[in-house]
Amino acid sequence: MMMMGDTFGTIGSSLASLFFIWATVQQIFPNHFKIAIKEFLLSSFHQLGFAQRVSDYFTNIFSPYVDINFPESDEYRFNHAFSAIETYLESKATNKSKHLKGSQVKENKDLVLKRDEAKIRDEYKGANVWWEFVTASDQERSFKLTFHHRARSLITDSYVPYVVEEGKLIKAKKQQTRLVTNNPSSQWGVFSQNMWRSIEFEHPASFETLAMDPEKKEEIMSDLTAFTNGKDYYKKIGKAWKRGYLLYGPPGTGKSTMISAMANFLNYNIYDLELTAIKNNSELRKLLTATSSKSIVVIEDIDCSVDLTRNRNKKERNSLERNGEQDKDESSVTLSGLLNFIDGIWSACGQERIVVFTTNHLENLDPALIRRGRMDMHIELSYCTYEAFKILAKNYLDLNDHDDDPLFKKIKSLLKETKISPADVAENLMTRNHKIDVDGSLNSLIKALEEKKSSQSQHDEDKKKNKFRLFG
Numbered sequence: 001m002m003m004m005g006d007t008f009g010t011i012g013s014s015l016a017s018l019f020f021i022w023a024t025v026q027q028i029f030p031n032h033f034k035i036a037i038k039e040f041l042l043s044s045f046h047q048l049g050f051a052q053r054v055s056d057y058f059t060n061i062f063s064p065y066v067d068i069n070f071p072e073s074d075e076y077r078f079n080h081a082f083s084a085i086e087t088y089l090e091s092k093a094t095n096k097s098k099h100l101k102g103s104q105v106k107e108n109k110d111l112v113l114k115r116d117e118a119k120i121r122d123e124y125k126g127a128n129v130w131w132e133f134v135t136a137s138d139q140e141r142s143f144k145l146t147f148h149h150r151a152r153s154l155i156t157d158s159y160v161p162y163v164v165e166e167g168k169l170i171k172a173k174k175q176q177t178r179l180v181t182n183n184p185s186s187q188w189g190v191f192s193q194n195m196w197r198s199i200e201f202e203h204p205a206s207f208e209t210l211a212m213d214p215e216k217k218e219e220i221m222s223d224l225t226a227f228t229n230g231k232d233y234y235k236k237i238g239k240a241w242k243r244g245y246l247l248y249g250p251p252g253t254g255k256s257t258m259i260s261a262m263a264n265f266l267n268y269n270i271y272d273l274e275l276t277a278i279k280n281n282s283e284l285r286k287l288l289t290a291t292s293s294k295s296i297v298v299i300e301d302i303d304c305s306v307d308l309t310r311n312r313n314k315k316e317r318n319s320l321e322r323n324g325e326q327d328k329d330e331s332s333v334t335l336s337g338l339l340n341f342i343d344g345i346w347s348a349c350g351q352e353r354i355v356v357f358t359t360n361h362l363e364n365l366d367p368a369l370i371r372r373g374r375m376d377m378h379i380e381l382s383y384c385t386y387e388a389f390k391i392l393a394k395n396y397l398d399l400n401d402h403d404d405d406p407l408f409k410k411i412k413s414l415l416k417e418t419k420i421s422p423a424d425v426a427e428n429l430m431t432r433n434h435k436i437d438v439d440g441s442l443n444s445l446i447k448a449l450e451e452k453k454s455s456q457s458q459h460d461e462d463k464k465k466n467k468f469r470l471f472g
């Protein structure tokens with residue numbers, strides 16, 4: 001009311017001044033002068049925003065509501081705000097809506113209830129807003145947001161960003177994790193639309209079932225949690241929101257299992273990057289820039305994928321000498337291409353991404369690839385320890401604490417003397433008939449450990465003999 005009174009006052013006094021000046025001009029100046037002065041006065045008032053204010057005032061009285069349209073696609077490109085709004089409204093409205101629809105898109109999925117209303121009211125910090133789903137055609141769908149002009153800055157500066165952010169968060173929480181892998185470039189299509197293909201990721205691995213030292217596991221989990229909550233931190237220090245993990249260790253020690261556990265823990269998609277299917281650095285760049293945020297880009301057995309090993313520099317130099325100064329980047333994926341993406345372009349495209357490299361031969365990798373800062377955390381996955389065995393015993397045999405059990409004691413001492421992978425231990429604990437047979441499984445493991453021990457001591461014996469022969 002105060003605002004309306006003020007505006008009337010201003011309009012009244014401005015009009016009074018205009019009429020007073022105009023009356024004085026009428027009396028003093030001749031006709032042609034009068035016309036020039038009239039035009040000057042009108043244009044001055046116009047420039048001072050007077051006309052605009054009058055028109056705004058009346059528009060606001062008769063139509064005080066403002067609309068913002070959020071089309072599904074903008075200039076042929078998908079509008080991400082549209083899908084975030086859709087998710088937000090779906091979650092928001094289900095509790096309040098009187099008209100719902102239920103659907104079950106897959107037999108093994110839960111029934112989903114969605115609102116079945118075209119218009120939804122929402123409230124934000126005391127302001128009412130209305131959302132309307134508008135369909136001009138199948139291709140032209142949009143959400144129309146309507147609110148009172150008085151709440152304009154609250155809605156545009158604060159509410160809309162809140163809705164989009166909230167929608168993205170809800171989507172990320174609900175999203176089924178996907179396993180994505182790259183197609184050979186010959187199948188990418190004209191607009192590179194088929195670079196990646198994906199399936200639902202349903203691996204049940206979790207940190208709980210991962211057999212490794214509990215302290216180390218805790219350290220990895222808190223590192224991942226800090227990363228995923230670190231948006232403000234990364235912004236503050238001016239670094240791209242990404243983190244690299246290098247998983248190394250002998251075969252069967254749980255490197256792939258750990259990646260699955262990470263993806264399930266964070267609810268991130270996995271991009272399993274097959275480097276051998278990529279021809280050169282430019283293809284690599286295209287692929288990586290098309291990955292989404294909240295994802296784990298994995299290169300397994302990086303030492304086997306491409307020539308990224310310690311000898312690379314020497315080999316690269318030799319090849320350049322043989323072929324003249326031909327640009328190697330044009331014909332293959334190189335270490336510099338990969339590093340460029342991790343440190344260079346990578347920083348500029350996308351956020352909240354994790355890179356994981358795995359290898360069985362850490363010693364073969366070029367130090368540039370794995371230096372701290374690129375691979376922030378080096379995680380060694382090793383042969384089965386007694387602590388790890390206890391986790392596997394719990395997974396496979398439902399055994400909790402059996403430290404005093406003679407079979408456990410025997411396994412403890414054998415594990416100390418033997419190098420056996422968690423995969424081999426798991427294999428021995430697994431019962432063929434899917435029925436838990438504790439003694440049978442533990443005895444089968446003891447047998448396997450004893451065999452391993454004797455073959456290892458035989459191996460050591462042979463090695464010793466060969467050494468003596470060399471010197472003999």
Ligand SMILES: Nc1ncnc2c1ncn2[C@@H]1O[C@H](COP(=O)(O)OP(=O)(O)OP(=O)(O)O)[C@@H](O)[C@H]1O
Pocket residue numbers: 209210211212249250251252253254255256257258360381422423424426
């Ligand atoms: N640490 C572990 N905890 C639980 N299960 C494990 C662990 N390590 C291995 N396994 C079991 O062994 C199987 C093979 O392990 P996984 O593929 O993760 O090993 P890896 O280190 O990636 O092996 P590779 O180097 O040969 O690829 C898994 O399916 C899992 O059942």
